[in-house]
Amino acid sequence: MDKRFGTVTIFSSVQWLFFIFANTVMVPISVGTVFQLPEETIAMMLRASLIFTGLATILQGWKGHRYPLMEGHSGLLWGVILNLGLSASSLGMNYAEIGGGIATGVLLASAVTLILAAFNGISLLKSIFNPMVMSVYLFLLTFQLIFIFFKGMMKVSEQGTIDVPITLYSFALVIFVSLLKLKGNAVISNFSILIGLLAGWIGYDLLFASEAVQGAASGDVSFTLFPLGQPNLEIGIVAVSFFAGLMNLSNTVASISSSDRLFKKESGKREYRGSIFITAVFTVIGSGFGLVPYTPFTSSIGFLQSTRILMRTPFFIGGALLTVIGLIPHLGSWLAGMPVTVGNAVLFVAYLQLFGTAFNSLSGKVFNSDTIFRLAAPVLIGISLMNTPPAVFADLPVLIQPFLSNGLLMGVLISIFLEKMVNWSAFEQLELKNN
DSSP, rough: OOOHHHHHHHHHHHHHHHHHHHTTTTHHHHHHTTTTHHHHHHHHHHHHHHHHHHHHHHHHHHHHSSOOEEEEEEEHHHHHHHHHHHHHHHHHHHHHHHHHHHHHHHHHHHHHHHHHHTTTTTHHHHHHHHHHHHHHHHHHHHHHHHHHHHHHHHHBBTTSOBBBHHHHHEEEEEEHHHHHHHHSHHHHHHHHHHHHHHEEEEEEEEOOOGOOOOOOOOOOOOOOSSSTTOOOOOOOHHHHHHHHHHHTOOOOOOOEEEEEEEEHHOHOOOOOOHHHHHHHHHHHHTTTOOOOOEEOOOOHHHHHHHOOOSHHHHHHHHHHHHHHHHSSSHHHHHHHTTTTHHHHHHHHHHHHHHHHHHHHHTTTTTOOOOTHHHHHHHHHHHHHHTTTGGGGTTTTTHHHHHHTTOOHHHHHHHHHHHHHHHHHHHHHHHHHHHO
């Protein structure tokens, strides 16, 4: 191994570590907070999340889909779980009942997923999540992530107003990272994410010392099973979680198909089955520790396009480092001190690339005044729902609310419905005849 390759590998590994950590840390913390769990339980969930996310990431790249794609907590399921937790009072249930119902639904969905993997149900998945559905998914995922990170860049006070200096710092960091990416030489451009995170963190601590984030408690934490609630048969909650768990398979199909285009390869049934199996196994394990179900991160494509480092070795090392951090509390405590606004600002730039992935997934397809509905309707309705306050749906049946308030889920469902119910090729042929 020459010296340059070794240096690139080291810095790429650290960049992967920060990327995976930044996409992981807030998920268990937010779920634990919504379900009003004790601090020590939230700390346990965070450590479990770091350990299992690192292991799942390595196994996916090694024996699953075999691409350098982060395996992390599903954004789709994250939204559903938070929505159910916030609806506890209107549902007339306590948090343990809701959490237990979620665990049951997730475990059942994982069982069905394992059956699909075992009995070669890949063709069925591809027929449901066809290329147009995946394009809709990629567009909606891009908008959802950008909305999240844009809002996360702005520090909001208890009065509901933004902290102007910190918010301006976040936008300055976006410009800084973008310039590194666009104007820097090959090395600086490839490591713009890492440079932005480290420089942004140091600058934040220097400029806003009083706002510096203290790491989470680093004492010994005992692991407990099903902290959100023991599995139960609250049918409504189980049904919502089960259905959302099955829809989570769209992440796997989108991630692998997008990676195929990026790496100019074609994955076979073996890669799909391996990826689905690993995701299901870690989802089952993670549910025992109150974790949001796992999925390959389609958003990793944006990170890969931004860094242009496609090697798997740094990816494996980054995943291994994350697991080590989960096993050593003091390291996790230190990384947890990274300012949230800094992480969101840098990830905002990284995920701008995902829009290109969504656009390229259309493969130069030409739409006419009729066929544009198959893309525009689900995407624009999904975006509209993303920007609609959940309180608007308060008078509807409480078990419908988690679906309608999730623009990504509804957009994908509408796309699947349109693809199955409308013969779009007939409209295309009619257009050719008229021309």
